[in-house]
Amino acid sequence: MARAPRTAAIRTRTDTQPLRFSPAVQMGSIEGAKAENGVAAPACNGGDQRNGGGGGALPDGEAEAGRRGKVGAAAAVLPLEVGTRVMCRWRDQKLHPVKVIERRKIPNAGPNDYEYYVHYTEFNRRLDEWVKLEQLDLDTVEADIDEKVEDKATSLKMTRHQKRKIDETHVEKGHEELDAASLREHEEFTKVKNIAKIELGRYEIDTWYFSPFPPEYNDSSKLYFCEFCLNFMKRKEQLQRHMRKCDLKHPPGDEIYRSGTLSMFEVDGKKNKVYGQNLCYLAKLFLDHKTLYYDVDLFLFYVLCECDDRGCHMVGYFSKEKHSEESYNLACILTLPPYQRKGYGKFLIAFSYELSKKEGKVGTPERPLSDLGLLSYRGYWTRVLLDILKKHKSNISIKELSDMTAIKADDILSTLQSLDLIQYRKGQHVICADPKVLDRHLKAAGRGGLEVDVSKLIWTPYKEQG
Numbered sequence: 001m002a003r004a005p006r007t008a009a010i011r012t013r014t015d016t017q018p019l020r021f022s023p024a025v026q027m028g029s030i031e032g033a034k035a036e037n038g039v040a041a042p043a044c045n046g047g048d049q050r051n052g053g054g055g056g057a058l059p060d061g062e063a064e065a066g067r068r069g070k071v072g073a074a075a076a077v078l079p080l081e082v083g084t085r086v087m088c089r090w091r092d093q094k095l096h097p098v099k100v101i102e103r104r105k106i107p108n109a110g111p112n113d114y115e116y117y118v119h120y121t122e123f124n125r126r127l128d129e130w131v132k133l134e135q136l137d138l139d140t141v142e143a144d145i146d147e148k149v150e151d152k153a154t155s156l157k158m159t160r161h162q163k164r165k166i167d168e169t170h171v172e173k174g175h176e177e178l179d180a181a182s183l184r185e186h187e188e189f190t191k192v193k194n195i196a197k198i199e200l201g202r203y204e205i206d207t208w209y210f211s212p213f214p215p216e217y218n219d220s221s222k223l224y225f226c227e228f229c230l231n232f233m234k235r236k237e238q239l240q241r242h243m244r245k246c247d248l249k250h251p252p253g254d255e256i257y258r259s260g261t262l263s264m265f266e267v268d269g270k271k272n273k274v275y276g277q278n279l280c281y282l283a284k285l286f287l288d289h290k291t292l293y294y295d296v297d298l299f300l301f302y303v304l305c306e307c308d309d310r311g312c313h314m315v316g317y318f319s320k321e322k323h324s325e326e327s328y329n330l331a332c333i334l335t336l337p338p339y340q341r342k343g344y345g346k347f348l349i350a351f352s353y354e355l356s357k358k359e360g361k362v363g364t365p366e367r368p369l370s371d372l373g374l375l376s377y378r379g380y381w382t383r384v385l386l387d388i389l390k391k392h393k394s395n396i397s398i399k400e401l402s403d404m405t406a407i408k409a410d411d412i413l414s415t416l417q418s419l420d421l422i423q424y425r426k427g428q429h430v431i432c433a434d435p436k437v438l439d440r441h442l443k444a445a446g447r448g449g450l451e452v453d454v455s456k457l458i459w460t461p462y463k464e465q466g
């Protein structure tokens, strides 16, 4: 089948060196970070200038400490305690405030030689990482006073504090739907990322979150994935050996959609248990609140691929329960970082509703949604609903909108309410749609990017066999 190349650059690359993909170049959240600590870094690599721990403040360190009015190097006792706040040189070569979350000894080094796992207080939790002592500006060390206050605080106060912190670090909306106890438990258990990087196909990707890989993988900071069967290995040579004998060139299961270079595969978790589990381990690295289902039998996985002459390369997926009491039509959704901001998230959401329409059911995503997931859903609902309202001259009810779109009535109501398009008159919700207002909201929601071409979807709803 002839396929026009979508991205020439991707198709012509044949070398085996993975493209490095780090969230630093993509994450919108960083751009929004406050610059108050942005003392210009020296032109050379600032991290190399400091050889760790000595009190001799270098010029930039002095300037920093002086400006911030902090106590000098005397405050820094090594190793640093968990909870310490200090400035840390990040990959942009600038100093940013961090809090030490965890520390660990460096094997075969001196008794006080530790690495530190830090949270950048201006950034999203997904950028937490292990750093070397040389990256920390010890002249800026502060013991964490409010940590002690937090410990004694009531759980309610703790929740507010946590929520505020999370909101400051760019709306992790999913957290709001967890209660205080499960949020704390979650953060304690997952505070340290276990795998820092993965290699997947042509990409090396920095991970975002903890994922519960089997214990034997926890001492490796990088894992190597076969991009087709998603088996993972600790060493590059193991992957190379695997690739010589792995005969998959696309996800297992049925190709249910093909349009241009895009294909969607439906994978039954019962028939492809190992693949389903591997996919869950991989996805958890990029989803904060995914509940990992070892029992993947109950799910279908819809894996979206960009295809070329080397095979079908996964760009993202969503999972769906085979039978949902709560009319969930999507459990987890992920676009892999190298493929984000290309409209694939919107495509996956639209696809999940196309499946619901074929089933003749309304659907809704399982909660909590991730921060990125919620943003994508809000955009999708807004575009779909307002497009219809614009075209419909006569009155239309929420029920009718729901029948046309397979969007659950609750989601329609909350979307229209958030846009201030609903009034309550004589005991009824009435949609008030001034065309100018609709246009303004539609513009703000952005365009939908990749469309699902329904004529290319060849699919029958799942039926239990035997």
Ligand SMILES: [Zn+2]
Pocket (backbone or CB within 6 Å): 226, 227, 228, 229, 230, 231, 242, 246, 247, 248
């Ligand atoms: Zn494989």
